[in-house]
Amino acid sequence: MTALSDPIEVSPPRDAERFRRWLRGYGLLSPALAVMFAMLALPIAALVLLSFWTQNGFELDRSLTVENYAQLVRLKDEPTIWFGIPFYFNYPVPAILMIKSVIMSLTATIAVIALAYPMAYFLAFRVHKHKALWIIMITIPFWTSYLLRVFAWKVVLGFNGAINSGLKAIGVIDQPLEFLLYNPGAVVITLAHSWVAFAILPIYVSLEKIDRSLLEAASDLGDSKLKRFFRITLPLSAPGTVAASLLVFIPTVGDYVTPTLVGGPGGTMIGNLVQELFLKQNNAPLGAAVAITMMLIIALIVAIFLWAIGYRRIRARRM
Amino acid sequence: MHRIKFIDQMAQGKLSRRKMLQSASAFGVGALMLPRPSAAAEVLTCLEWGGYDSADYFQAYVDKYGAQPNFSIFAGEEDALAKVLAGFAADVMHPCNYSVSRFVNAGVAKEIDTSRLSHWNDIFPALQIAEGVVWEGKTVMAPADWGNSSLAYRPDLLPPEFAENPTWSIFYDEEYTGRVAMTDNEMAIIIGAMVGGMSYDEAYKLEGAALEAAAKEWGTKAVNVSKFLWTDSSEVQQAMASGEIVAAYAWNDLIANLRNEGVPVAFAKPKEGMFTWFCGLTLLNTGKADEQAAYDFIDAWLSPETGKALIEGSGYGHANLKSFEIADAAAIEAMGITDPVAMMADTIVFKTPTDAVQEGFNKVWGDTKALKY
DSSP: OHHHHOHHHHHHHHHHHHHHHHHHHHHHHHHHHHHHIIIIIHHHHHHHHHHTSEEETTEEEOSOOSHHHHHHHOEEEEEEEETTEEEEESSOHHHHHHHHHHHHHHHHHHHHHHHHHHHHHIIIIIOOSOHHHHHHHHHGGGGSOHHHHHHHHHHHHSTTSHHHHHHHHTTSOSSOOSSSSSSHHHHHHHHHHHHHHHHHHHHHHHHHTSOHHHHHHHHHTTOOHHHHIIIIIHHHHHHHHHHHHHHHHHHHHTOOHHHHHHOTGGGOOHHHHHHHHHTTTOOHHHHHHHHHHHHHHHHHHHHHHHHHTTHHHHHHHHO | OOHHHHHHHHHTTOSOHHHHHHHHHHTTOHHHHSSSOOGGGSOOEEEEETTTTSGGGSHHHHHHHSSOOEEEEESSHHHHHHHHHTTOOOSEEOOBTTTHHHHHHTTOEEOOOGGGOTTGGGBOHHHHTSBTTEETTEEOOEEEEEEEEEEEEOTTTSOHHHHHSOOGGGGGOGGGTTSEEOBSSTHHHHHHHHHTTOOHHHHTTOOHHHHHHHIIIIIHHHHHHBSOOBSSHHHHHHHHHHTSOSEEEEEHHHHHHHHHTTOOOEEOOOTTOOEEEEEEEEEETTOOSOHHHHHHHHHHHHSHHHHHHHHHHHOOEESBTTHHHHSOHHHHHHHSOOOHHHHHHHSEEOOOOOHHHHHHHHHHHHHHHHTOO
């Protein structure tokens, strides 16, 4: 007994054991880490490096400079007016598109949560049989390619599309509605539909985890159904809802395909600018700088969002 | 072969090289061990406009090689150039007279040895030496197709006054907001400047503050008035067929395709002028395939059979004189002018801007589009 508790006697095997465990842990992680390093860390490092170079006609100037970033924030006296907001930037396009993308993406995120939450609620509290089947059914539209789903919306919203011909057939309109396709609204609708399944699942999981006895207790203590929802269900499902909104918001800000297909000239987002800079304008370094800035801004928005809703507290409560 | 026997033989050095390769290739490692493969094994890679990837346009190549080359489709030459500069290994590219210099200046184009093209001598002599085919004294593009860029409109959906005096100004007229489609190209600014009274010769080389002013005035109008800016000709053809748009910047193929479908459509000769372009094939030095395959592909494009398919199928002209002898007479009749020289004399031939001007246009046009809301 004394020999066992003696630290000098015991620590070498314990260290060895710890090392073995550490090795085993990283051994299991290593395929994922290798992939992350090769597919994520290295390209991002390359992108960062590229953003400090400059493009000179067809030549890439490899001397390090912050010129690309300076271009994004350089000011001028005469503002560019966009939606009544004056932008004093010399090159206002990235700033304007960034704001526009964030607004469009936030709208899509809110729409997604508004659609996904009732569905997840129904799944968690009202469906008792064949839950797995229900979940599979929800994901069925997502077995087709993302591109096809976006294109399908082009058909639905189009001039001779499903909505217009339907409304025409029942005599509500004589002329096809023009405002359906090729605008930011079309992009938001398409994004919301494309991402809703990704939001249902995390919300469903957090609703499913709620201890039903808490709900009974609330009712027994005199809460109305609505009050019970706001005091028990909503706060306890917050982690899933927050995860879902981040899952939707972060990828949609930089989306490129959807605005290209259904956005028209007015529906462009920051992803389209990055593509345009890399390809058409042949200015990869500036494109890289815009992409990096976009990543930083999204990270900042997410951090502010999590701080504002007190995410740490929510997590602590769930534990 | 027994496994043990194979290893024994290999260890003793008795295995013939051929046998060894045969076995290795069964595991897909043969290619690594073979000496540099004969270049014919590499498939030709072509950067093409959408629609030109149909075998009708290079049947002779398919007959010889038994398969189509690989295609990468682009919406505009600048996209294609960026792709090549980013490391895409293409053998052949399909630029036009006004854009070929970009590929030469970027150092990715190769001079064409016209003696290796069997149809070269049947090319319209004027095209053989036209600017763009020849650049800085070297033949860098084998001219193949030519046609027009002009204003296509639906005469049944526009007032008759428009048909009497068609004008590009419809793309800048707020009355037509959401009913027209410009091309997603700096031509929107150039044509706007021409509507404003500038000549094409001045407008195509706008630079600096003048360019920004033109973009602000005309580019913005074009972006706001257009329903969408088209990058893919089938998109604009569908929109025009359905009546969603009543006028578009278009090429001859739109007219040919819509007429085949029985849609009433007219190709205007606007008062500011209609444009003529001629395009062709350029050899790139980035490719990996055998150069002979590239020459065969180009030669197939220059053949009169290709010209026949082009004239009858899409209403474009062809560079080979003999194409017009074998093509359907009615299709030739429908084209109107069949001599590229007469066509060029009668219209505005696209001109080659300098690299600086082109890059200025790329940037200003990109910014103009981004600012629409």
